[in-house]
Amino acid sequence: MSSEADAPDITLNEVNVFFLSFVVASHQVRTIKQALDRHGFLDKTLKISPFTADKNHSSSSDDNLISHAHYTRNFDNYYQPCPLQEHGLSEYHVPPPHSHTLAEQRHVIPTNLELRIANRENKEARAMHAKGQVLCRIGVTNQAGIEAHLSFRAAPSTRLHDHSRLRLAQAVRKWLHTLSSPILSTLPKIDTLLKAGRWTYTVYDPMLLLPSNFLAQYPWPKLLAQRLCLYLPNLYTIISRQLNVTHIAINGPIPALLPGFKNREPSLNILRSPSALVPLLGNFGDPNLPPHMLNFENAFWVRAVQSHITQQWAPLYTMFSRGNISEKRRLLDVLSSTSTSEKGQIGREPRDMTAVDLYAGIGYFAFSYAKAGVQKVLCWELNGWSVEGLRRGAKRNGWSTRVVKSSPRGYPASIENGKERFLVFHESNANAANRVNALRERIAPIRHVNCGYLPTSCKSWNIAIQVLDPTEGGWIHAHENVAAKDIQQRKSEVVNIFRDLIHHYRVQESASSFIVECQHIEKVKSYAPGVIHCVYDIAILPSRR
Numbered sequence: 001m002s003s004e005a006d007a008p009d010i011t012l013n014e015v016n017v018f019f020l021s022f023v024v025a026s027h028q029v030r031t032i033k034q035a036l037d038r039h040g041f042l043d044k045t046l047k048i049s050p051f052t053a054d055k056n057h058s059s060s061s062d063d064n065l066i067s068h069a070h071y072t073r074n075f076d077n078y079y080q081p082c083p084l085q086e087h088g089l090s091e092y093h094v095p096p097p098h099s100h101t102l103a104e105q106r107h108v109i110p111t112n113l114e115l116r117i118a119n120r121e122n123k124e125a126r127a128m129h130a131k132g133q134v135l136c137r138i139g140v141t142n143q144a145g146i147e148a149h150l151s152f153r154a155a156p157s158t159r160l161h162d163h164s165r166l167r168l169a170q171a172v173r174k175w176l177h178t179l180s181s182p183i184l185s186t187l188p189k190i191d192t193l194l195k196a197g198r199w200t201y202t203v204y205d206p207m208l209l210l211p212s213n214f215l216a217q218y219p220w221p222k223l224l225a226q227r228l229c230l231y232l233p234n235l236y237t238i239i240s241r242q243l244n245v246t247h248i249a250i251n252g253p254i255p256a257l258l259p260g261f262k263n264r265e266p267s268l269n270i271l272r273s274p275s276a277l278v279p280l281l282g283n284f285g286d287p288n289l290p291p292h293m294l295n296f297e298n299a300f301w302v303r304a305v306q307s308h309i310t311q312q313w314a315p316l317y318t319m320f321s322r323g324n325i326s327e328k329r330r331l332l333d334v335l336s337s338t339s340t341s342e343k344g345q346i347g348r349e350p351r352d353m354t355a356v357d358l359y360a361g362i363g364y365f366a367f368s369y370a371k372a373g374v375q376k377v378l379c380w381e382l383n384g385w386s387v388e389g390l391r392r393g394a395k396r397n398g399w400s401t402r403v404v405k406s407s408p409r410g411y412p413a414s415i416e417n418g419k420e421r422f423l424v425f426h427e428s429n430a431n432a433a434n435r436v437n438a439l440r441e442r443i444a445p446i447r448h449v450n451c452g453y454l455p456t457s458c459k460s461w462n463i464a465i466q467v468l469d470p471t472e473g474g475w476i477h478a479h480e481n482v483a484a485k486d487i488q489q490r491k492s493e494v495v496n497i498f499r500d501l502i503h504h505y506r507v508q509e510s511a512s513s514f515i516v517e518c519q520h521i522e523k524v525k526s527y528a529p530g531v532i533h534c535v536y537d538i539a540i541l542p543s544r545r
């Protein structure tokens with residue numbers, strides 16, 4: 001692997017490889033992204049990210065974006081002409097660029113188009129020429145108000161820091177060698193095909209999860225459609241043996257809406273069902289099975305370990321987000337801290353408090369509370385498959401669980417508080433205040449309430465206020481998707497909403513004795529171009545503190 005320290009010296013005779021990245025204004029991101037995606041030019045292995053340009057026009061905010069004056073590498077087998085021509089891109093006149101407002105936020109959209117440039121060539125001129133070719137090819141013109149600039153990033157092979165990624169490429173190589181000579185003779189060279197691919201993957205034991213753009217880079221789509229599609233089952237078998245897995249699937253985004261049936265309108269995907277998952281190898285089960293005990297026993301389950309915490313889920317019925325790991329660790333670190341300052345912030349030792357998770361899922365954040373030593377965690381979750389995943393995951397971690405369902409008439413079923421670590425309510429969190437009131441005298445004070453629903457958890461904030469300990473108060477962790485430029489403004493709005501809720505749900509004398517403030521904003525991950533998943537830590541504490 002090449003790095004900045006051991007990159008070869010650059011000579012005028014070398015040909016270096018770059019990948020095109022368009023830098024566009026925020027309002028143009030969707031148009032450019034969709035146009036690139038339609039033509040197979042969008043690199044989905046990289047996220048669209050905010051762009052910050054320095055004097056060399058390189059990005060200082062994204063490690064994947066680099067100045068073309070650094071991090072270059074010579075590839076002996078690369079040659080002219082430019083691979084853009086292999087995509088049917090011909091010569092086009094480059095329209096003159098329009099002026100743009102520098103103050104407007106811009107974003108980088110990565111493509112999978114290689115640009116091979118000799119060191120003696122003018123890189124800026126080649127970049128401008130390539131930009132005109134691509135924009136014309138995808139039907140986007142400057143006359144339509146689209147502006148684009150180019151930044152460079154290293155070829156994928158220079159970004160492979162984990163040798164395990166090569167195992168997938170090795171499996172594809174083995175598969176290609178199993179093809180007959182007549183078929184192989186019609187294909188590009190095997191090394192060329194392997195260099196064109198993107199070999200990222202994730203293993204959730206015993207499942208291999210491939211990205212949605214697996215074998216989507218030129219020339220793979222055309223080859224698969226014309227010659228190789230019949231041989232794909234053998235490819236998946238070879239991959240499973242190479243990576244020691246039993247099941248393979250292609251990942252897809254969690255849809256916001258579920259399709260309607262029998263003339264019904266599409267409905268909100270409240271349960272966050274992973275309906276875009278595409279199984280490739282192995283029996284994943286029937287996606288329409290209801291969450292019953294017999295179905296649980298026959299379902300396919302996978303697991304992941306993060307921060308020494310095991311989580312388990314059925315991938316056909318339940319989502320799992322790796323991007324939440326930073327927030328899981330943060331909760332664990334804050335609650336587990338032994339420093340005086342942190343204990344002062346928490347207000348109690350974890351073993352002397354109760355936590356509430358109003359959108360528990362498979363235990364994403366609830367398990368962090370338990371791992372940190374919180375005495376009991378009350379959870380609410382609608383998806384029966386997620387509830388079973390939480391129960392199984394808790395058992396693997398050595399924690400006891402009791403699941404409570406609503407009675408058939410819709411009234412809260414009577415419960416007795418036991419010694420179980422997790423008390424999981426398989427119902428809407430609309431019942432949470434009544435449930436907690438029935439338990440309040442038999443559990444430790446509720447000091448933390450997690451509201452982990454996106455794009456906004458605001459519908460649960462009134463419930464969070466009601467379940468928080470009425471005497472000692474505590475912290476509400478409100479999850480929100482917020483435009484990057486509006487994060488501070490949203491902070492003020494969230495604090496004001498919670499102040500109003502305090503006065504609405506508590507008597508005036510009690511409400512005035514509490515101070516409401518946002519003690520921290522955690523930027524968890526980029527959710528979409530210019531949109532950040534944030535967690536606002538809202539402290540609601542007695543004023544005497």
